[in-house]
Amino acid sequence: MGTKTLIPIGPYHPLQEEPELFKLFCDGEIVKDIKWETGYNHRGIEKLSESKTYDQVFFLVERICGICSTSHPFAFANAVEEIAGIDITDRTRYIRSIIGELERIHSHLLWVGLAGHFLGYNTVFMWAWKYREPILDLFEKITGNRNSYAMFKVGGVRRDIENNKISTIRKTLSDVKKKTDLLTGAVMDDPVIHARTKGVGVLTRQDISDFGAVGPTARASGVSIDIRRDDPYAAYPLVSWKVITAEEGDVFAKVKVRLLEMYESISIIEQCLGGLEKTPEGDIAVKVNEIPEGSGTGRAEAPRGEVFHFVVSDGSNSPVRHKIRAPSYVNIATFKKSCIGQTISDATISLAAVDPCYCCTERMAVALDINSGRKLMNAKELIELSLKRTIELKKKIT
Amino acid sequence: METDLVIEKLKKSFDTEVLKVTKKSERRATVSVKPESIVRIAEYLYKTAGLRFIIASALHTKRGFEINYHFSLDSTGLVLNIHVIINRENPQIESLSNLFNASNWIEREIHELFGIDFLNHPNQEKLISEGNWAEGVYPYRKEFK
Amino acid sequence: MAIKIKKVGFKNYCFKKSLWVFHFGGASCNNCDIEILDCLTPRYDLERFGILLVGSIRHADVLLVNGSINKRDKDRLIEIYNQAPKPILVVAIGACGCTGGIFAEGITFAGPVDRIIPVDAYIPGCPPKPEAIIAGIVKLAGR
Numbered sequence: 001m002g003t004k005t006l007i008p009i010g011p012y013h014p015l016q017e018e019p020e021l022f023k024l025f026c027d028g029e030i031v032k033d034i035k036w037e038t039g040y041n042h043r044g045i046e047k048l049s050e051s052k053t054y055d056q057v058f059f060l061v062e063r064i065c066g067i068c069s070t071s072h073p074f075a076f077a078n079a080v081e082e083i084a085g086i087d088i089t090d091r092t093r094y095i096r097s098i099i100g101e102l103e104r105i106h107s108h109l110l111w112v113g114l115a116g117h118f119l120g121y122n123t124v125f126m127w128a129w130k131y132r133e134p135i136l137d138l139f140e141k142i143t144g145n146r147n148s149y150a151m152f153k154v155g156g157v158r159r160d161i162e163n164n165k166i167s168t169i170r171k172t173l174s175d176v177k178k179k180t181d182l183l184t185g186a187v188m189d190d191p192v193i194h195a196r197t198k199g200v201g202v203l204t205r206q207d208i209s210d211f212g213a214v215g216p217t218a219r220a221s222g223v224s225i226d227i228r229r230d231d232p233y234a235a236y237p238l239v240s241w242k243v244i245t246a247e248e249g250d251v252f253a254k255v256k257v258r259l260l261e262m263y264e265s266i267s268i269i270e271q272c273l274g275g276l277e278k279t280p281e282g283d284i285a286v287k288v289n290e291i292p293e294g295s296g297t298g299r300a301e302a303p304r305g306e307v308f309h310f311v312v313s314d315g316s317n318s319p320v321r322h323k324i325r326a327p328s329y330v331n332i333a334t335f336k337k338s339c340i341g342q343t344i345s346d347a348t349i350s351l352a353a354v355d356p357c358y359c360c361t362e363r364m365a366v367a368l369d370i371n372s373g374r375k376l377m378n379a380k381e382l383i384e385l386s387l388k389r390t391i392e393l394k395k396k397i398t
Numbered sequence: 399m400e401t402d403l404v405i406e407k408l409k410k411s412f413d414t415e416v417l418k419v420t421k422k423s424e425r426r427a428t429v430s431v432k433p434e435s436i437v438r439i440a441e442y443l444y445k446t447a448g449l450r451f452i453i454a455s456a457l458h459t460k461r462g463f464e465i466n467y468h469f470s471l472d473s474t475g476l477v478l479n480i481h482v483i484i485n486r487e488n489p490q491i492e493s494l495s496n497l498f499n500a501s502n503w504i505e506r507e508i509h510e511l512f513g514i515d516f517l518n519h520p521n522q523e524k525l526i527s528e529g530n531w532a533e534g535v536y537p538y539r540k541e542f543k
Numbered sequence: 544m545a546i547k548i549k550k551v552g553f554k555n556y557c558f559k560k561s562l563w564v565f566h567f568g569g570a571s572c573n574n575c576d577i578e579i580l581d582c583l584t585p586r587y588d589l590e591r592f593g594i595l596l597v598g599s600i601r602h603a604d605v606l607l608v609n610g611s612i613n614k615r616d617k618d619r620l621i622e623i624y625n626q627a628p629k630p631i632l633v634v635a636i637g638a639c640g641c642t643g644g645i646f647a648e649g650i651t652f653a654g655p656v657d658r659i660i661p662v663d664a665y666i667p668g669c670p671p672k673p674e675a676i677i678a679g680i681v682k683l684a685g686r
Contacts, residue, residue, distance in 0.1 A: 042526045042613060043570050044649035047538060051648070060645055066574030066670070082426070110577070129584040147574045147670055212451045212500030225450075231425060231475035297426055297468070297477045310455050310468065323455035330453075330500060530614050530651045537650050 029343045034336055049322040054080060054154055054291060057319065061309075062148045065326065067110060070103045071302030072324070073152035075309040078233050079298030080154050083313050084291050090238075091279040092156045094272040097235035098169075099143070099151055100300070101265040101272075105176065106135040107303035108258045111355050112183060115255060118348045118383060119196055120390035124187065131179040138172050141165065156285025163281055166273050173266055180266075184259045195393045197251035201338040201350030204249060211337070212330045215305020216257045217354045221249035227301040239271040251353040258355075290315070302327055304355050328354075345389040400474045401427055404447060412439055428466070428479040436467070436482060437492045443469050444498060449478065451500040456508045458540045462486045463514055467494070467501075484514070493519035511538040561593030562684055565603035567623055569656075570646070571610025574670035575637040579607060587673045594680070600627045605680070608656045609636040611646040617653040624660040632683055635662045636676065638669045 025033040045064060049057050061072040074096065081088065109132045116124025136146040142161055143149035151157050161169075187193055203213070208223045218225050226243045228236040244260045246253035293315040300307045305327030312321040331354045338350050401424050408429060409416050415435035421427045431439055443449040449469040457464045467480040484491055493516035494501040505516040506525040513536040516522055531537055568576050582589045583596065597603050600623050612620055624633070635656040638644035643655045656662055666679040 042530055042615075042651050043611060043646045044537070044651055045646075048646070048649050063572040063574070063645065063669075066572045066577055069572075069574070126585055129581065130586060133581075133584075133586050146672065147577070209450070210498050210500065212498070225472050230470075230472045231477070295428075297479075299477070306452070308452050308468065310466065312457060321455070321457045323453070325453040325504075329503065333499060333503060336499075528615065 024339065024344065024347055026344055029345075031339050031342055031344060031347055034339055036332075036335075046322050046324055049319055049324075051318065053317045054319070057322070058152050059150060061324065062150065064324065066147050067107050068103065068302040068304060068307070068326075069148050070099050070151070071300045071307045072309070072326075074100060074234070074300035075298040075307045076311070076322075077152050077154060077298065078300065079296040079309045079311040080291060080313075082296035082298065083294045083311060084154070084288060086155050086286060086288060088156060088286060089279070089283045090235075091160075091276065091281075091283045092285070093235040093238065094275045094279065095157050095161050095284065096152070097239070098161065098269050098272045098276075099149060100234070101269045102135055102138065104265045104303045105262050106132050108262050109135075109183075111258060111303075111352075112187070112255070115251075115349065115352055116187075118352050118386055119193065120387040121193075124183070127179075128183060131176065131183070134172050134175060138169060141168065153285065154291070155288040160282055160284050161276060163277060166276060169273060170270070173269060177263070177266055180259070180262050187255060187259065191397050192390060192394050193255075194252065195397060196346075196349065196390055197255060197353075198248070200251045200346050201342065201353050202248070202250045203334055203338050207334060207337045208249075211334045213305070213334050213354075214330060215302070215327050215355075216254055216261065217305065217331045217334065219243070219245045220253035220257045222247045225306070227299045227306050231299050233298075233300065235272050235275065236268075238275060239268050241268050251349055254353045254355075291317075304328055305331060331355075345385045348383050348386045400471075401425070401476050404471065404476065404478070405429065407447065408439070408442070411442055415439065425475045426477055428481050430481045430483075433482040433484050433491050436480070437494060437497065439480060440467065440494050441497055443478070443480075447471070448473075451494070451498060452477070454501060454504050454508065456512050456514065456538075458486075458512065458538065463489050463512060465491065465508070465514070489513060490515040490517055492517050493522075495519055510536075512536050513539065561595075562604045562680065563595050563597045563602055564605045564607055564680075565597055565600045565623075565627075566607045566609075567620060569608065569610030569612040569616050569620070569639070570651075571637070571639055575609040575640070578670045578673055579609070579636065579676060582673045582676055587677065589677065592681075603627060603631065605632045605634060605683075607634050607636055608660075608662075609640045611639040611643045611649070612653050612656060612659060613649075613651040614653045615651070617659055620656075620659055632663045633660060634664045634666060634679065634683065636666045636668075636679075637671060638667055641665045641667050644669065 023035045024031045045060060048060060052060060057076060058073045061076050062069050064072050109128045113125040113128030116128065139149060140146050142165060143151050143159060151159060203221050205221055205223055208218045208221045214225055222245055224243055224245050229243055241264045244257050244264060246257050291313050293313055295310065295312045298309045307327060308325040310323040311319050314320045334354060335351060339347055342350055401421065405419055405421065405427060412435060415432045416429060417432065418430040444451065449471050452468040452470050454465055454467045462483050462485045464481065464483050469478045469480065471478065482491065491514065493505055495505060496518060503525060505519055506522055508514055509516060509522055510524060510527040566579060581587060606627055608620065635641050639646060640656050643652055646652055664679055664683045666676055668675055
């Protein structure tokens, strides 16, 4: 649960020397233990949800996290529609999936930028965030906002994607594909990135299973979990794509999985656009009279993994209980395995590799000496250490 | 089909512990069990039946504290809820965190929000409440008249 | 030869250009945080105005605060403000920073930013677009 933005950027970063989330206890160069504190971002959302009507809850859950802002309304809509037994229209399915996949692309690009920054490749950071902008513009054209789109409602979507917008979307996608090729080429072939990320922050299949980790974190260790395929919703039963996995479980595998997933997302969107053209314009909602008593489970595949919402209803206008579990809740706990035994200079990239959603985590880490508890270095210094290591490796390799 | 099989096997292994089965659809089912059996059932589901622990959710109702342990069978998309009711006066239940790490944080959180004691939890310390609300206050409990 | 600093208004002169900005994020959804960072990326590129994001409050001219402040953050915000070299301009960003937004009714809410520290400018929005953030800061600097 993050308080401060922990997007540390180059020589300028908004980090402070305050209690951090992760305390890395170090013996010399090696990390021996991790302790974390959280609660800085606790906003009491589940309780707030009980005092809002079902329609209002969508606006609330969108703001749980800004980066994966669609996946929470998605899962919530799935849960409520399950309680009420609502069957949504095909056009709704396509629109929902398009928004979800566009978000996956922009989220992965954001992450690639950050990972590049932690490794010392600030150019990658600037490029990746620049290439995100056309997608945010697209969101603005379709939904009216760059983030927090307010597209979902019970039984449908609020705004239609008119057929005359489809060609703009296609053009933007083909641009994004070219830029993704550029970025993928730059990242995957770089020997220094290989040296910094291969064998680092490894999570085995057993670790994934023990912590219940999900999303690209799990898929990079060979555990093929993807809610879009396992528990299909929206348009996913109507389109086809590959679930990308890797076997090694290290940071490089996680980078690879995320980069390749972007191509699959582009393919899904193109298929959904084709589906949109075949469905009648404007057919985007079904009438819902009331939500009966009962309980429902909604899941969605966010860029970081499985989002789980459990809603209990008593027939009134507000949920009685709304349990929300974001993927970072289980993924972050895996730090205990992936960081222990590593050197401090690898700590930041290992931590960043599970793509912690910043609102579910805090600023990064601080390193403490295991014997004296004395602070060795703060987060800014940890990142500088990571940069130094990249420079050393560069000298050795090139 | 698969779901029926999973539930049948569960009932056979834990004949006396299973109180009620509600199957909503092929991918959603709830099994109510006795609270004392939760660790053995979770062990069976995780080790033998190959389910993944998603999360646990607690709810305060007139019957007491109801906890749903949500498990997922990824090969079929089934979400199996294991439901227990524990009494309001002395709310405690065995912790699952000695079986796997996936439940460690959520049990600490439920402890802070509802005041339920998870027995033998490896580190039942504060997770989110430090500075946010006082000791002995359990904000998600409801007041029933 | 005496330097006529007093007449020019030394402090105001320094504030005219090249603002160094420190960012404090409260309990936020991070949308605002990302839009602030977006201002540094090539499309908006605040650096060409000399505006830098700094790592320590002691180097900053402007304190950007966003997010609804929960009880745990409140003390830290006060500490940060006390450590800041005066004069410092405080800007509350986003609906949460200005009024608490939708989280104002939450159980851990500790008051919008202006109840905790004095605020000089508000940039509302959920999240405010980078253009709005830039416009806000430029307006503040030109004041």
